[in-house]
Amino acid sequence: MAKEEHETFRDSKGAAGSSPRSDDIVTVRPSTELLSRQKLPYFVGISEASAGARGVSMNLIVIPPGGAAQPHLHRGYETAIYLLEGRVETRFGPGLSKSIVNQAGDFIFIPANLPHQPVNLSATEPARAIVARNDPNEQESVVPYDPAPERA
Numbered sequence: 001m002a003k004e005e006h007e008t009f010r011d012s013k014g015a016a017g018s019s020p021r022s023d024d025i026v027t028v029r030p031s032t033e034l035l036s037r038q039k040l041p042y043f044v045g046i047s048e049a050s051a052g053a054r055g056v057s058m059n060l061i062v063i064p065p066g067g068a069a070q071p072h073l074h075r076g077y078e079t080a081i082y083l084l085e086g087r088v089e090t091r092f093g094p095g096l097s098k099s100i101v102n103q104a105g106d107f108i109f110i111p112a113n114l115p116h117q118p119v120n121l122s123a124t125e126p127a128r129a130i131v132a133r134n135d136p137n138e139q140e141s142v143v144p145y146d147p148a149p150e151r152a
Helices: none
Strands: 041-046 057-063 072-074 079-085 087-092 098-103 107-110 116-120 127-133 142-144
Touching (some): 057 116
Antiparallel strands (some): 041 057, 072 142, 079 107, 079 127, 087 098, 087 116
């Protein structure tokens, strides 16, 4: 993945800087949509690269109308999601054999190492969610998952 671009960091006094210090509040206002390893548009919020975070990342993910993430898992990291807009079916488990449907306003927890694939159930509206992980390098632990061998 290409080096991520972020707007200038601002400390608690509003001063611009290029590397946040651990004793300042950092504001990140992403202006560039990126493509995640899961093949979804997202906006980097808080991460090690954007804010100097050491144990957390938080981003805005968008699932386009009728879209889906590539099946994947997060090796060694838990994921917490707040669904802002839309209805999303998440297929999960071995062979993606289980499924749950969530709607705007739901909080969702995905354990570490659990294969999953979110799918936007709307053909006309995007789904948007805030995604947080206990991984400051938000895309480094993403591992593609092929459900086919476990479906047999």
